[in-house]
Amino acid sequence: MRPFKYTNAKDVTAAAKMLAANPDAKFLAGGTNLLDLMKEDVEQPNELIDITRLALADIKLISSGTNKGGTSIGGLGKNTAAANHPLIRQNYPLLTQAILAGASGQIRNMATNGGNLLQRTRCSYFFDVAMPCNKREPGSGCGAMEGINRMHAIFGWSEKCVAVYPSDMAVALAALDAVVKVRNASGQERTILLADFHRLPGDTPEKDTNLSHGEIITAIELPKNNFADKSYYLKVRDRASYAFALVSVAAALEMNGNKIAQARIAMGGVAHKPWRAFQAEKMLVGKEATEANFRLAAEAEMADAKPLEHNKFKVELGNRSIVLALQMAINGGKS
Template sequence: MRPFKYTNAKDVPSALKLAAGNPNARFLAGGTNLLDLMKEDVERPDELIDITRLGLTQIKATGSGGISIGGLGRNTDAANHPLVRQHYPLLSQAILAGASGQIRNMATNGGNLLQRTRCPYFYDVAMPCNKREPGSGCGAMEGINRMHAIFGWSEKCIAVFPSDMAVALAALDAVVKITNASGEERVVDFADFHRLPGDMPEKDTNLSHGDLITSIEIPKNNLADHSYYLKVRDRASYAFALVSVAAAFEMKGNLISKVRIAMGGVAHKPWRAMKAEQMLIGKEPTEANFKLAANAEMADAKPLEHNKFKVELGSRSIVRALQMALNGGKS
């Protein structure tokens, strides 16, 4: 690890001022991803600004009937909070599917959204990686790409985004509240928070340097009774998703009136399965309809040499997640 300066921010204004004064500084919260990247010489900040004492941890109901989750709150607290478990069980399931209990106890909600890909070519500084070093090439393109993207990738990057929490937030139409280096606040729809790689894979999000995530808000919905997070992985513990699906819907009589489906492990950002959603509106929640919707979504997949299995796996995972959601998460 390279030498760096450590600065303890006392409040939000001082944290923003410190970040604005050093373009190579990084905020330090739980540190569960950033410190690993620094040890591997992938990230090279010369200053870490400790923001763990800024507050921003509260979880509370909003005036509009939704929920606000503090950006510096811990993943464990978000997953186990009564408001989350009762009204947004999809989010609780997704958080608990990620990492280990020890990491969830340290990792923050805002940091979860900012974690970087676990692509081995990104982590290996001896290999070319446009995300780590723009213009150097993509080692995964001609390498072992079993874990990589089947949607939204470009010739510059085929890495996938690793978060489970973010997949559920995408399905729940969350928004992210951000304060910039000048102290100005803005709200970003979750669909616009993360980026596809395009020609700039080094940019994972649409944040600017010094932007601070203050909270994540989820609007009121009636999805809790029919929701489920499915994660398919190589082993049952502490593994990133081959494919994951956050599925939730509302019923009106015998028909689906509203549906949300997001996928993880398949793209550079949480992937909203819009085609599948559109096909299910006004339909009965049958296995046949679930299969038609899943196959329609996966028809646009562009698999690579080693991850062709993700197309069939993705289709089956969408069907399974919707079936589990129909039964309230019970087999």
């Protein structure tokens, strides 16, 4: 690990100012991703700004504004606290399931909610500084494109990058139409739809999000919804724990009698960002919640997949995973 300056932030605006003043600085919160990357020499910040003492951990009901009646999750709250909070378990069980599907208990105890959104890809070519990687070193090439790409993207990739985004939590947040609140060095706040927070690689795969340097995530807001009773997070992986998704699906349904009034489906392990299955959602609205309709919706979504040499299996796996997640959701999480 390279030498770096360590700085303590005393308040949110001061933290944002310190980051904005140094283009090579990084925020330090849980450190569960950043410190690993520093040890591998993938990340090389010359300053770490410790924000762990900032008062951004509360989980509470939203009493006013656009998302009144929803829930606010502090950006520096721990993943474990978010997963186990009564407001989340009762109103957004999909998010609880997704968080508990990720990492290990020890890591969830350290990892922050904002940090979870900002974690970087687990592509082996990104982690190996001896290999070309446009995300790590723009213009160097993409080792995974012609290499072993079993774990990589089938949607939204470009010739510059085929890596996938690793978070389970963010997939559920995408399905729940979450909003990310951020503050800049001037104390100004803005909101970013979770759907717009992460980026597809395009020509700039080194840019994971639409967050500007100098902005800090203060909270994640979840709008009020009617999905709690019929939602499910499915994660398909090589081993039962401490493994990233080959394919994951966050599925949520709202029923009107025997017809689907609203559907929300997001996928993980398939793209550079949480992938909203808009085609599948559109097909399900107004339909009965049958296996046949679930299959038609899944096939419509997966029709646009563009697999690489070693991950063609993800197309059929995605089809089956969407169907199974929807079946589990309509049954209240029971098989």
